[in-house]
Amino acid sequence: MLDEQRAGRLREALQAAGAQVASTRIEQPSSYLVYAPPAFTRAEAQQRLAALRAAGQGDAFVMQDGPLRLAISVGLFRTEESARTLVTQLQERGETGLQIAPRGPVTVRTRLQARWPDAAAAAAAAAIGSRFDAVPRDCD
Helix, strand or coil, X not given: CECHHHHHHHHHHHHHCCCXXXXXXXXXXXXXXXXXXXXXXXXXXXXXHHHHHHCCCCCCEXXXXXXXXXCEEEEEECCHHHHHHHHHHHHHCCCCCCEEEEEEEEEEEEEEEEECCCHHHXXXXXXXXXXXXXXCCCCC
């Protein structure tokens, strides 16, 4: 996947070489927060925190500020899959109601798919892609 600027230049080069190009824009958050929703009172938040720590989440803490004030931060993960794995593990231990929220700056990447009119034109893909550090893959 490419950043938007490089993807635009690569798209132009591929189209100039005869390819039909389709693109997909992908937004990827920098991390994912697993949390228990905000409690109504500090005492309720402390009770939920104690339950999560008893379930093995010793590094959980009560969030003090912002829209998630009195929520319990259970963990921060690079991938949504890792966050989902933790939620599943905690559900198996009886902890329910946990949520996942994207956090941090969003990285925007673009995936290009080029279709070539013939095999000879497709041979140009590797040369064009290498100029942009893009790796061509067969889609079939």
